[in-house]
Amino acid sequence: MAAGCPRKRRGREGALAKGKLSLGQYKVTFKPGNAAIAPLAAKAIPNAAQHAGSGFGSAWHITSAFFTGKLRKRFYADVRQLGDQTEGTRKIASAYLCLAAAFGWTISFFVVLLANPAHSEAHVLAVIVAAASYLGFLQVRRGRDPQWMVDTLLLLHLLAVGVLSFHHSGIVAPVVASLPIIAGVSIMFQRGRMRVATLCIGVAVAAFSLVCAAGVIGLPTTYTPEARSIVSFMITMFAAIALGTMAWIANISRDYALTQLQTANEAILENEARSRVALEAARVGLWDVPDLATQKFHVSESFQTVTGYSAEEFNGIWRGIETFVHPDDIVPLREAFAVARNRMSRLRVDFRLQTRTRGYRWFSARARYINNPDGSVRISGSLQDINFIKLAEDALRQGRDQARAADKAKSDFIATMSHEVRTPLNAIMGAVEVLKRGAHDRETSELVNLVDDAGRGLLAIVSDLLDVSKIDAGKLDIVHEPTDMRTLVMRTVDVWRPQALDKGLALEIDSTRAEAGLLMVDGGRIRQVLGNLLSNAIKFTDTGAVRVVLSTHEQREGHVDIALSVIDSGPGVPDAVAETIFAPFEQSPNNASRGGTGLGLFISRRLARLMGGDLTLEPARRDGAHFRISLSVKAARAEGDSARDPSNDPIWAGRQVLCVDDNEKNRRIAELLLGKFGMDVSLCASGGEALDLCAMKSFDLILMDIVMPDMDGIETLHRLRADAQGLNRLTPAIALTAKLTNEDLAAYAAAGFAGVAGKPINVRELAQAIAPALTPVA
Template structure:
């Protein structure tokens, strides 16, 4: 309520020299009238029959109704007919509200003098035989909230559509790419003339580059959409990085480079984190080091310390990759981690590449809570350093034991493998890869056939495509696990072979009961290594010639 000063009250220092006098006292009716005149909200006093006793001037400003025209008239005559049931309920709630009950708000539509409707938000209280109400025009606010909800829903739908599109593109591109890389890989294992071997090598290199480009574009899209999910599972550090080290060591040796590994004793054992992404970061740095080095060598330094990047007591994994390659000016160090950026245009012309790799590395490292940096000198080499916080789950001396996944198999019979794959070319790729192995391969075209064949028994391992007609690989894997549970049988290893290579697809495969996810395009090395890993931890017990 506005305070009204007495007649003796004066402005001590009027700016215009005019002495302002106020009446000696205002009556309650005058105070209410003054309050009603200055309020921007819609004020109204009505009796218990719903007739208006007094309304504020703001009714005319907001809705075009003169207060004196409203007096004596039913207030609810202005309510939209569709809102009348809810409004009557609100009126009854206010009329019967007991002392101490909360004051509830209500929104309904009131008719403007020109015929359109505005949304009003009400608060009201009963005093004696009168109801005192205050309303605020919330039409614009409600419209804005609705627009925001619709925009959010549209953005979420677009995000889902984008994810679905990326997943489909990944599958559609990787499926034929699997045929190209798999068949060329199988061809490279046959007798070839030097000229033929050179041509096969060129096709292999182009296929690997294309597969890497597809993976990079998918990763960038997921990072931009904020949909790149990380795993937090126990893993063995040696096993996590061994493959990418071995691959890049072979590449370095093929170029006549030295390849050195310096591993601190503490950099062993089991940790919790996303081993796939750690391997991806290290593999990218090593691949770049080999790629940009013509003479000298590449080295990787691995260390785990008690220093922490955060306050939660985690250890720090440090991965440092050094090379004696082309290098780059120190002022370009930060630019190297920007998308589509390389040290200069000649890098792309000389070595190729999109400039996405280091950007993805930085994003992955930052998402994992770490940091990445680079130092370099032109023509002398570069050093890239990654620091990641990791929780150790076992002491250094402890080594995780890989469980046996198969009951002993007679050594005098081949490994019986069930392949579920609907694409003829991909069927042929697997058949060619396993043709010189001690394997009895049974091929079916969909998940339903796979479950039926598995029910017959006798298989040592299942290779399951994820996306197939009639019954997909995830459903078929769940059906196989359910069948084993019913029979109280030892679980048979299942490897998911999938062109769906995103993290969520790997998670889906694991949740369905698969032991391993091998992304297409597959090669003899990736397929045989996966089979070896899930069948037995001793390579001699299976005898796959990788």
């Protein structure tokens, strides 16, 4: 069955791909470059496979349609039943002719039987040919190829004519009148060599019949003159009817093919118009070079709309590409096409094309090289206007660069402001530290404590801003060290206990469910998060207590779950803002009047998540708020790990220390604080002075400010280390600075600093930085 045969189906698909569509003996062609037309043209033809093998009208239905004048309607219905437009009309026409031949030979049998009952060979031949014709009809109805049936029946018919002519020597056998029918059927339905062979045999049979009619050969006829006249008349009449029927069937077949051809053409034109509109709307042009050797373009209408060039004008690109393509894109364009040509593969390249009326615009070219059957090379492709995409990309790129510049400016501003704020804070808090170590009356002590609290509050705000900047830039690192969580929590709570007592609040610790041992955590960041939670709890609680609950639970493979809660008896947090308060610069509406930047909880949650845990607000309680820090950490190894245990203030009496700082107040604070340790402090205001002083005197330790005019701390240390004969070439140096980012710390270590102490100066932090650099005096 043609419809179901994969080979024939592939043949039709190949024809469509080449821009050819066959409907019976009629053909239509279209532009193969329009990729949207071929499949739509194929859809204009019903799916043959759906009806493959289905039978059409029976002999009775066809005969009734013939005599009632409805043969055209019957023919159309039968063709649609077969479904295959390319082969359907020929199949149905062949079946109708086989049926007509069966009826004709059947009637001839009865006519001859009445006119010449003794003519047995004619009776036998009529029955054989009639049966063969009807069998051919049935075979076609069952989906067989009608070609061999038609060929066989024509040859059988010619054989019958020859045999009957031989048996009627002396007269022209009446059956000879059917030879024109054979010629017509052969011309209409046979193909190639079989058509030529049938016509040649037909001519030979006609000549043989004439020889027999002349009485040269053959058996004398048994027809009487009256019977011969009757049979000749009947045969001639039937021949005329048969020729008319053939013409009728051929006309019906032609009309059907033309109808389907018109439908297909309309579908092709309609979809070609749709494709053209779609291509123009998408700013896509199609182009084709059938043979690279000829260097001639074929372009679609949309190509001319998009670029402004016709095919003849665009052929100029072969002679001068610089006329059409932006100079910066010529080399990449040539390379892309050269690579695709060598590989015979697809390509895609973006470039700027000089359009006719709108100047240079960005286009995206897609193409593919293929080999033609004759050995030549063909390239076909599309050209899409992507100028708006490139403009959008440029805008996004500029926006990204501007955003990065703004973010860097923000970070630089915060870092600069932090440094500028920390410098006077260093003097304030350093002076407070010195004052706190002296004996004062009650009123003076209160004033000192107020200044200390205010300074620490300002320092916390500056630190929060820096942390937000680091978090946004992804530069905040977590450093895990062996830490005793119970000791850490106790000391952090002790720092905030005075503030709680000032408000009449009880500050309680519950660590009964926390197991003793060292855990790998970032103690500084946990202290910061816990401090933020305690600060909020004390700030927003007027009466009652603030409880800190620590619990640990050991898991598998050395992991430990930590739960650290801060529970207060204040007004609490409504469920409606339970998540909002974790956003930057956000506060609970009821608590906004109590001050603060709104950064504490935002930073705390981000720090908790950076440490692999989370900070959550437990569901609303009737009184107070409950914040929980959840972490999963590893237990520290017993061997070689020890928690930090800051010692009391050390005493290094008599040690010679050089303090280098461009700020006079900072130098004075350092002198006073280090003097409390019994150290002998020398001061200088610049890197140059430090080099001169180091050339004359040996020191045990150098405290070096980083940001100084003319020569910064890193450059000063570099020159100090480069002096091979210098007295302080190996003297340990401590960086004393407010710049404490990870990049800065790495730079200090690379420059040779033995430690770092931040500004404002914290006595404990400064002592911890100095301690490793000094060897105790024996």
